Amino acid sequence: MRALGGEAVADTNSVSTPEGGEAIVATAVEAFGTVDIVINNAGILRDKAFHNMDPAMYDAVLEVHLRGALNLTQPAFKIMRDKGYGRIVSTSSGAGVFGNFGQANYGAAKMGLVGLTRVLAVEGARNNIRANAIAPIALTRMTEDLLGDLGQKLQPEFVAPLVTYLAHESCEASGRLFSVGGGRVAEVFIGECDGFTSATLSPEEIRDNWGQITDREGYTVPAHMGDETALFVRALS
Numbered sequence: 001m002r003a004l005g006g007e008a009v010a011d012t013n014s015v016s017t018p019e020g021g022e023a024i025v026a027t028a029v030e031a032f033g034t035v036d037i038v039i040n041n042a043g044i045l046r047d048k049a050f051h052n053m054d055p056a057m058y059d060a061v062l063e064v065h066l067r068g069a070l071n072l073t074q075p076a077f078k079i080m081r082d083k084g085y086g087r088i089v090s091t092s093s094g095a096g097v098f099g100n101f102g103q104a105n106y107g108a109a110k111m112g113l114v115g116l117t118r119v120l121a122v123e124g125a126r127n128n129i130r131a132n133a134i135a136p137i138a139l140t141r142m143t144e145d146l147l148g149d150l151g152q153k154l155q156p157e158f159v160a161p162l163v164t165y166l167a168h169e170s171c172e173a174s175g176r177l178f179s180v181g182g183g184r185v186a187e188v189f190i191g192e193c194d195g196f197t198s199a200t201l202s203p204e205e206i207r208d209n210w211g212q213i214t215d216r217e218g219y220t221v222p223a224h225m226g227d228e229t230a231l232f233v234r235a236l237s
Helices: 018-032 055-083 104-127 144-153 160-166 203-208 225-236
Strands: 037-040 086-091 129-136 176-181 184-188
Touching (some): 055 104, 055 129, 086 104, 086 160, 104 129
Parallel strands (some): 037 086, 129 176
Antiparallel strands (some): 176 184
8 A cells, every 4th residue: 555655554352352443443533533444354164064053163253254343333423423423335345245154154154244244334324434345256365265266366366456445535435335346346135025915815815915014016125124115114004
């Protein structure tokens, strides 16, 4: 970063503890005066089929990926809230959004980051804080043995432009998730089908109306819990 003309400061505290997160933010404030952007990208892998996974493997991954993001983002969020500006980008994964064998711990942590992003978008809206998540496919030290020849087309340089845009003051998107890799960028969203409503709902009615319940021809993409509640109000009116 310095070679390219930027400024950088190192901090060796761990994001896996609240004290570590606060210390990292304090280092940034001491060096630069404030915090405008948080990029949650710390991560480790402890892969194994779920039935063989040791509970210690849950803890290790959750502490870094999910608790790490909570520990780092909260002290920075307070600063952003007080000054009325901030940008937060968290690294999720298709392993959480879509599922991947041997990554129950990793997938749970990464989908947790999607939930965190959605809540931060809601809570930060009035203070000009925008929060988004990415699900990158990229060659890293953690994935270089998994991607094979495809990895040569999935350099991290193809992920950085999206992170740069989402962290920029001109970006107004918030609460969104994007798949990115190899020069391709696409939004990934959670939609809700129109569904089926009955005042006498029973297991048999669910069985008999399964097609309508799962019909994806008509769906809504709620931006927050209030939007989803509105769907129920409309259906029950």
